[in-house]
Amino acid sequence: MRIITLVLAGAALGYAVGAASAQEMGDPAAGEKIFNKCKACHAIGEGAKNRIGPELNGIVGDKPGADRGGYKFSKGFQDWAADKTAWNETLLTQWLTNPRAVVKTTKMAFPGLKKDADLKNVIAYLASFDAKGGKQDPAAALKAAASK
Numbered sequence: 001m002r003i004i005t006l007v008l009a010g011a012a013l014g015y016a017v018g019a020a021s022a023q024e025m026g027d028p029a030a031g032e033k034i035f036n037k038c039k040a041c042h043a044i045g046e047g048a049k050n051r052i053g054p055e056l057n058g059i060v061g062d063k064p065g066a067d068r069g070g071y072k073f074s075k076g077f078q079d080w081a082a083d084k085t086a087w088n089e090t091l092l093t094q095w096l097t098n099p100r101a102v103v104k105t106t107k108m109a110f111p112g113l114k115k116d117a118d119l120k121n122v123i124a125y126l127a128s129f130d131a132k133g134g135k136q137d138p139a140a141a142l143k144a145a146a147s148k
């Protein structure tokens with residue numbers, strides 16, 4: 001009986017920890033709706049092509065301004081991106097809150113997302129796509145990007 005109690009307590013604890021980190025990450029499904037604001041310019045997923053902005057497959061963990069099917073970034077963005085190693089949650093949050101505050105002359109004409117939840121959710125959504133547009137574990141992608 002005592003063993004069963006311990007096992008149950010352990011399972012409950014594991015569940016609580018799992019739920020906490022999932023909450024920290026943001027909700028990819030909610031982020032998909034936020035991504036509607038990006039779709040005028042960006043594609044993501046299978047067969048995504050460059051549009052006004054570059055396609056965003058595998059963007060989490062990728063180097064800012066890295067080659068995306070020959071997409072031509074603005075000069076200001078290229079200069080800014082030169083010494084950056086990876087799009088992680090911190091950098092994406094800054095960029096998506098106000099792109100022009102990060103790169104004054106960027107051609108990403110987007111005012112930015114103001115709600116913390118929207119930012120977290122859309123970043124979790126971006127993190128759920130690998131470089132080929134297939135699905136991947138967003139939590140693992142964000143974690144790997146954080147240590148790059």
Ligand code: HEC
Pocket residue numbers: 034035037038039040041042052053054056059063064065066068072073074075076077078087096105106107108109110113122
């Ligand atoms: C009006 C068009 C437009 C909208 C809307 C827009 N973007 Fe962009 N985005 C661009 C352009 C253009 C660039 C290239 C910036 C440059 O070269 O200065 C860019 C660049 C980026 C980059 C950098 C890509 C890289 O390879 O380093 C990310 C990440 C990004 N956008 C994410 C988003 C997300 C997420 C949204 C929605 C919340 C969004 N953008 C909305 C046009 C847009």
